[in-house]
Amino acid sequence: MTASYPKHSDKSAIRDAATVIVLRDRMTEPRVLMGQRGAKAAFMPNKFVFPGGAVDAGDAAIPLARPMPEGCTARLRDDSETDIAHALAAAAIRELWEETGQVLGQPGDWSDPPPADWDSFAATGHLPDASALQFVFRAITPPGRPRRFDARFFLVDATALASDPDDFSPACDELSHLQWVPLATARHNYDLPFITEVVLAEIEARAHDPAPPASVPFFRNDDESNLFKRLYGARLPD
Template identity: 75%
Template sequence: MTEGSPIDKTAVRDAATVIVLRDRAHAPRILMGQRGAKAAFMPNKFVFPGGAVDADDAAIALAGALPEPCATRLDEGTRPGLGPALAAAAIRELWEETGLVLGRPGSWQGPVPTDWAAFAATGHVPDPTNLQFVFRALTPPGRPRRFDARFFLVDADDLASDPDDFSAASDELSHLQWVDLSEARAFDMPFITEVVLAEIQARVDDRAAPESVPFFRNDDEQSLFLRLRGHVMPGDA
């Protein structure tokens, strides 16, 4: 997550998380890393790369569009047009925390935001066309940080960089590694990560968009497990 202005700890921030899946045909593995012991949110836990949407993410000119029905489902129950910013944040966070590039070769037009300078220097423009929206979760009340997180699945074959090269990664995640999907639950991870893992295991052999996307919504009044289908609001699911 990019450092910036002071964070309102009471606000729910939009966020994007990326699950990179590798060798799905014969020995599926996923990319995970460990958060620092002093992290305010989920210290020491093994997680997928991800973080909050930054202000500049909404203005990024992407190399393509999010696929349907992912784009429509991302708009459910939130402000319209947030999808591209979420996709940009997913690609930026993947780059910052792992050094992996999801993009197409190309030149940027106009000034490059500071948060994106290192990515642009690789000679790529962020490309969301292979991101698949597979899960959404709202952090429960009472946590030190609250996020409305959208989880995206992408195949390692769609990366524009070597999946084993983490040399450009920041130090936000340590012990970056490809974890056998069948052994991932042995790691110390947040509850919601375990729930998402079950969803990924069900999708290993199916590259098509899911019929609906789970939404684990934790409001002040109640917790709901809803389904986003692309044509209804979450409250009607």
């Protein structure tokens, strides 16, 4: 898959999305959490992917026990028309829970009743916690695909999970064959989307470095030429 930046006329077809790369045993034998999309899925059928999905309208109002680090939110603001860091963080945590049953949160009670799509997460006794999320990659789905996303990829260490990393029982059925895939062989042994291969190479190169990246790769396309750039973090106004 070649990432792209849309023409102005089809921008409305692109949805903001969050994808989560959970990295386990990073200092010894790094593994990442992946699952397989269904054969009848409209987007990337049969492919092995990271958990993730589109931002929902209500994600911006979800309370976070702690936000993402400021450096990550600054890079999320770079080359973006609006600041949706909070919504992206909430979407990442929600999608991780829905698709894998893994909880990224800390114990706490919700001050208000949670929205319906957060009921089961709240029932675990946790508030979503975005402090361990690191923004590491951004890519836009090329034109001509049945669905298009402006996807931000977030890396999180498995030690930040509040759940058993081997228990996928609460997961929905959107991803099958959930498993911890060895990072060293993932690009060779699984049927992956092209952009997933690119992201895996980026993660493999920095697997032993727990610090957030100083800059984030961004793949975009204007239908005439491919463009790769790096996001360093927009400066806040004085």
